[in-house]
Amino acid sequence: IRWLIxxxxxxxxxxxxxxxxxLVSAGGAVAFSREGIDLAIRRNDFPIADDVVAxxxxxxxxxxxxxxxxAAAGRELRGTLLHTETRPFAWRDWCA
Numbered sequence: 141i142r143w144l145i146x147x148x149x150x151x152x153x154x155x156x157x158x159x160x161x162x163l164v165s166a167g168g169a170v171a172f173s174r175e176g177i178d179l180a181i182r183r184n185d186f187p188i189a190d191d192v193v194a195x196x197x198x199x200x201x202x203x204x205x206x207x208x209x210x211a212a213a214g215r216e217l218r219g220t221l222l223h224t225e226t227r228p229f230a231w232r233d234w235c236a
Contacts, residue, residue: 144181167182170182
């Protein structure tokens with residue numbers, strides 16, 4: 141989103157004023173015909189339908205953030221770990 145927002149005006153100009161350009165921040169698969177969507181930018185952590193063309197766009201860089209005293213190498217994670225519904229195993233993957 142940080143990359144895209146400054147470029148939205150140029151994209152709207154390129155596609156023309158007759159096209160309704162909308163930005164929605166979401167994850168997961170897209171039902172293009174049902175939702176009236178022409179283009180989606182998504183992560184690739186879900187199955188891609190056979191009738192969808194997917195191309196790599198940007199490399200995502202994400203990781204856990206915590207206080208210094210919790211960051212010791214090999215430290216067991218305790219307590220409540222916040223996560224999204226779309227990535228329930230993100231902490232396990234990051235700490236592997």
